[in-house]
Amino acid sequence: MCSAGRHESETVVGRSAAILGAFGAEDGALGVSELSRRTGLPKSTVHRLVRALTAHGLLDRSGSRVRLGLRLFELGQLVPLRRDLRAAALPFMADLRDATHQIVHLAVLDGPEVVYLEILRSADAPAMPSRVGGRLPAHATGVGKAMLAFSPPETVDAVIAAGLPRLSRRTIVLPRLLRRELEGIRAAGCAFDREESGDGVVCAASPVFGSDGAVVGALSISGWSTGMKLERMAPAVRTAALALSRALRAPS
Amino acid sequence: MCSAGRHESETVVGRSAAILGAFGAEDGALGVSELSRRTGLPKSTVHRLVRALTAHGLLDRSGSRVRLGLRLFELGQLVPLRRDLRAAALPFMADLRDATHQIVHLAVLDGPEVVYLEILRSADAPAMPSRVGGRLPAHATGVGKAMLAFSPPETVDAVIAAGLPRLSRRTIVLPRLLRRELEGIRAAGCAFDREESGDGVVCAASPVFGSDGAVVGALSISGWSTGMKLERMAPAVRTAALALSRALRAPS
Numbered sequence A, B: 001m002c003s004a005g006r007h008e009s010e011t012v013v014g015r016s017a018a019i020l021g022a023f024g025a026e027d028g029a030l031g032v033s034e035l036s037r038r039t040g041l042p043k044s045t046v047h048r049l050v051r052a053l054t055a056h057g058l059l060d061r062s063g064s065r066v067r068l069g070l071r072l073f074e075l076g077q078l079v080p081l082r083r084d085l086r087a088a089a090l091p092f093m094a095d096l097r098d099a100t101h102q103i104v105h106l107a108v109l110d111g112p113e114v115v116y117l118e119i120l121r122s123a124d125a126p127a128m129p130s131r132v133g134g135r136l137p138a139h140a141t142g143v144g145k146a147m148l149a150f151s152p153p154e155t156v157d158a159v160i161a162a163g164l165p166r167l168s169r170r171t172i173v174l175p176r177l178l179r180r181e182l183e184g185i186r187a188a189g190c191a192f193d194r195e196e197s198g199d200g201v202v203c204a205a206s207p208v209f210g211s212d213g214a215v216v217g218a219l220s221i222s223g224w225s226t227g228m229k230l231e232r233m234a235p236a237v238r239t240a241a242l243a244l245s246r247a248l249r250a251p252s
Helices: A005-021 A032-039 A043-055 A070-077 A080-100 A142-149 A153-161 A175-188 A230-249 B005-021 B032-039 B043-055 B070-077 B080-100 B142-149 B153-161 B175-188 B230-249
Strands: A059-062 A065-068 A103-110 A113-121 A135-137 A191-194 A201-209 A215-224 B059-062 B065-068 B103-110 B113-121 B135-137 B191-194 B201-209 B215-224
Touching (some): A005 A032, A005 A043, A005 B043, A005 B070, A043 A059, A070 B070, A070 B080, A070 B113, A080 A103, A080 A113, A080 A230, A103 A142, A113 A142, A142 A153, A142 A191, A142 A201, A153 A175, A191 A215, A191 A230, A201 A230, A215 A230, B005 B043, B032 B043, B043 B059, B080 B215, B142 B191, B142 B201, B142 B215, B191 B230
Antiparallel strands (some): A059 A065, A103 A113, A103 A215, A113 A135, A191 A201, A201 A215, B059 B065, B103 B215, B201 B215
16 A cells, blocks of 8 residues: 555545546535545545545535635646647637637647637627537537547547447447548638537538648537538638637747 | 655655646746756756656656646636636626727635736727736735735734735835725725726726625726826726626625
8 A cells, every 4th residue: 555655646536536536517515425436535534634634625525515716716727738828829719709609619639628728708609518628529519520630540540449439310429430530620720510519500511731730629609500501600610710720830 | 855655745746736836837848957947956857747747747748848738728717716616707897898999807806815806808908017917016006005004903904914025116015005005995995096006007996896895806997107097097996896796795
C-alpha cells in the first residue's frame, strides 16, 4: 500500500481526480457517503482526501457537504488551450452570430469526444442543451466530424475503436459510414450535423487549423432543423474558420 | 516521509496543488526545471506528480513541456458558486452594460481577495486589465469594499490582519480609514473605487445577497475616471444588485 512514494503519488492523485470528477453538471454539494458511492472509495479515504483538497481550495466544504472549489474555476480560466484559442476566436464568433442570428460553438477534440470552449447565442436564437465545458462524442457532432476529417488516421481509428454511441436516430454508428462521411467532409471543408447529436438540432461546422497546419478546433453554427437552412450557413462558417486559421498562423 | 497514508495524502495533494498553482495568467507551457524552481520541489518529485496529473488530464504534456490540462477547464465550469451565481446574474449584468455602455463586473469574496466570476464589456467600453478568474485585494476594489461592508466583523478583521497592500496612490491602506469607509458604504448601500485599484480606473459597486440574507457577491460598473460620472452610475448598479438579490431569494 505505502511502498514506493511513486506508487503512492499515483494512487493519491488518481483518487483525488476521481473525487473531483464525481461532481456532475447538475450537482451542487455532495455528502461524503455519496462521493464514496460514486468513486468506489472507502468513506475514510474520501474523508481524508476531501480534507486535503479543501485545504487547497480545490473543494469547498460547508458542514458535511462538499462542493467543487473556486480554485478550480481560477485554474480552469488559465488553461492555455482554452484561453488562447478562445481569445483568438471570439471576434470571428461574434461576427458569425451577428450575421446568422443563430448559435455559434467553438470546440476542441479530446480523445473520442469534443469539448465546447465557448458558445455565443444571438438574443433571438433558440435555447440549446449545449454547455461551455460540456462534452459530446465527436462522431455525433458537426464540430467533431469537421475535426476528425482533418485529423491523422490513427485519431479516427481510436474514435471508432472507442465505439460509436447513438445520440439520436440519425447518429452515424457504423465505422464504414463514418469513414465515408469524413471523406466527403475533407472534400467540402465543411461538416453537417443533420439531427445526429439530437432530434431537431442541426449544425454546419468547419475545422480551424493552427500555425503548424494541424487541426486545433472547429467552429459551428447551430439551430433547429425547422428554422435553419444548413446549406446557407456553410459558406459563413467556412469563411470564419478560414479567417480564424489565418489569424492563428499570423506571427503574434 | 511515508509513515501514515493520511500524512502522505496531504503531502501529495499539497504538492499537486502547488504544481497546478505554479502556472500564471501569462504562462503557456513550462518545463519541469521551471516547475521545480517555482514550487521548491525536487525535480524527481515534480516529474512523478506531472506524470500522475497528466494521466488524469489535469496537466497536458507535449515533450518536456507541461501545460494546465483541459480537464481543469471542464471542472472549473462546474464550480457551483460560479455557475449558479453567474447564471442568475447574467441578465442583470447585460441590462447594466446596455444601460451604461461601461464595463460590468461580478465578483465574490475569497479570503482577503475578490475573484471575478464574469465581466461584460460594452462594445464601446474602454479596455481594462481585469480578467475573469482574476484576483485583487478586496480592500482596494469597489466590489471588495461593497462585500466587506456587509460581511461579519471577523471577515473584515481577517482582511486587515492579512495586511492592506497598496495598488495605487489612492488605495486605502490604513485599517482605521478602511473601517470608516465601510461604515459609509453600509449606510449608502453602494461602494466607490476612486482610482484605488489602479490609476485612472473608477467603479461603483453594490452588494448581492443570497437567500439567507448573507452577502454572496457584488456587481460593479467600471470605467475611466475621465469618462464616467460615478455618482450617476450608483443608482443603476444598486438597482441591479437589489434585483439580482431578489431573484436569488425567489424559490426556484
